[in-house]
Amino acid sequence: MDASKSIAELSTVELAQALAERLAIAPSDWHQLKANRKARAAEQTAMALLYLLKDQSPEALERLQQSVGWLDRSISAPPCPTHGH
Numbered sequence: 001m002d003a004s005k006s007i008a009e010l011s012t013v014e015l016a017q018a019l020a021e022r023l024a025i026a027p028s029d030w031h032q033l034k035a036n037r038k039a040r041a042a043e044q045t046a047m048a049l050l051y052l053l054k055d056q057s058p059e060a061l062e063r064l065q066q067s068v069g070w071l072d073r074s075i076s077a078p079p080c081p082t083h084g085h
Contacts, residue, residue: 013053020046034077041070 007015023046025033033039048063069075 013050016046016050016053020050022046031080034080037070037073040077041067044070 005014010018020043023039023042025039025043044063044067048060048067051057051060051063066075
């Protein structure tokens with residue numbers, strides 16, 4: 001996304017991409033936020049919107065289901081793959 005563009009000049013997909021990037025959990029924040037249900041649901045919802053706008057409905061649905069799982073507590077963070085190695 002071009003930083004010099006105003007919000008009004010951005011396409012809907014560009015706005016969704018910016019939101020998804022903003023809400024994505026960075027590797028450096030993974031351990032701190034991996035079990036944060038609000039952060040995980042927001043990350044998945046933003047990605048779902050981006051996939052929906054790109055006409056990728058199956059991916060959008062999968063991300064929305066993940067988001068709901070975080071919110072209704074039906075899913076939890078997996079263990080860190082680097083622990084125990």
